[in-house]
Amino acid sequence: MLATSLLLATLGAQAVSAHMMLGIPEVWGPSDKSDLENPLTQDTQNWFCHGQSQSLGSGTLDITPGGTLSIPIVCGAAQSKPGNAQQICGGDPDSWHSGGGSALSIAYKATGAKAADFYMFSQVAKSPYQFTSANFHVPANLPATDAATCAWTWIPAESANEIYMNCFDCRVLGGSGNGTITGGTKLTDHLWALPGFPATANRPLYKNVLPDGALSLTVTGSAAAAPSLTVSSAAISSTTGSASVSTVVPVVSVAPISGSSSSVTKHASPSTTASPDVTVSAAFSIPKSGYLSAAALFAAAVVYM
Numbered sequence: 001m002l003a004t005s006l007l008l009a010t011l012g013a014q015a016v017s018a019h020m021m022l023g024i025p026e027v028w029g030p031s032d033k034s035d036l037e038n039p040l041t042q043d044t045q046n047w048f049c050h051g052q053s054q055s056l057g058s059g060t061l062d063i064t065p066g067g068t069l070s071i072p073i074v075c076g077a078a079q080s081k082p083g084n085a086q087q088i089c090g091g092d093p094d095s096w097h098s099g100g101g102s103a104l105s106i107a108y109k110a111t112g113a114k115a116a117d118f119y120m121f122s123q124v125a126k127s128p129y130q131f132t133s134a135n136f137h138v139p140a141n142l143p144a145t146d147a148a149t150c151a152w153t154w155i156p157a158e159s160a161n162e163i164y165m166n167c168f169d170c171r172v173l174g175g176s177g178n179g180t181i182t183g184g185t186k187l188t189d190h191l192w193a194l195p196g197f198p199a200t201a202n203r204p205l206y207k208n209v210l211p212d213g214a215l216s217l218t219v220t221g222s223a224a225a226a227p228s229l230t231v232s233s234a235a236i237s238s239t240t241g242s243a244s245v246s247t248v249v250p251v252v253s254v255a256p257i258s259g260s261s262s263s264v265t266k267h268a269s270p271s272t273t274a275s276p277d278v279t280v281s282a283a284f285s286i287p288k289s290g291y292l293s294a295a296a297l298f299a300a301a302v303v304y305m
Contacts, residue, residue: 019037019039019075019164020037021033021037021074021164023072023073023074023078023079024061024071025058025059026060026061026168026169027058027079027166028052028053028054028056029052029056030056033080035076036076037076039156039160039163039164040162041163042195042198042199044195047194047195048114048115048165049165050165052167054111054167054169057167060171061150061169063106063142063173064138064173065140065141065172065174065175066175067137068135069135069137071136071152072133073102073129073133073134074089075088075089078131082133085131085132086130086131089131091130095131096128096129096130096131096156097156097157099127100154100156100203100205100206100207101124101126101155101207102153103120103124104120104150104151105121105153106119107151108143108145110147110148115188117149118151118187119184119185120190121138121184121215122136122138122213123136123207123210124212125206126207127154128154137213137214141217141219142217142219143175143178144174144175145171145178148171149168149170150167151166152164152165152166152167152168153187153190155203161199162193163191163192163194179219179220179221180219181218183218185210185216192204
């Protein structure tokens, strides 16, 4: 009986001491990342990215604009086994401190990112919750990049004055092109209880101060992305002609189909109803802002760059 009581007491103590973190391998940290569940406070001098080095990350997390990023949020003991988090972490609600909302941010720097570089791009109001995954909705205009730094932050609803932060390497595939974020929600405006960020009387819970879902971003210098396609052939009656435009797609460059030496240059402004004049020439030449009809005057392969 005594042994059983001691075992139950031990298990209870473990459940109460648990906190929350991301259950993905890309999180920066040592091979045993369980300590990254611990909160950051105003006494934490090396708080940025929980004091972890980028060199300790494992892999890169892919993000798709307009998609949903499902990330497990678990206790530290289940970080490497998020699928078993319910069994490993137990069911103690003190672990997720009644939620409060957590968010993802991105800095368009492959290395050397600072807190001021991060824009928040998604918030899940009901997170963390019961060691489950949070579905972060991604803005459709999040610019593409092969290498960036992402961060997860959480201010608990019920806890001491504390905040949580994990960082990881990320990249954005597709989307609105290589634009630049020039406006949005800055992470530095939503940090709390850290050196330089006072623990004010009003706890700034993300679920109360941020929209639930994808966060608005202002992006400049972006170009619409589209998949590659092959344009169907059409008869050419003379060296100059026109064609009705039923489907218009943005084009950066066009290459002739194998065996062909002719090409089409389009000079008209993009329109879904115009009949743009085209000129047959020795090489394809379409300006970056130009458009090519799917009913082109000559067979061509559209190549996006």
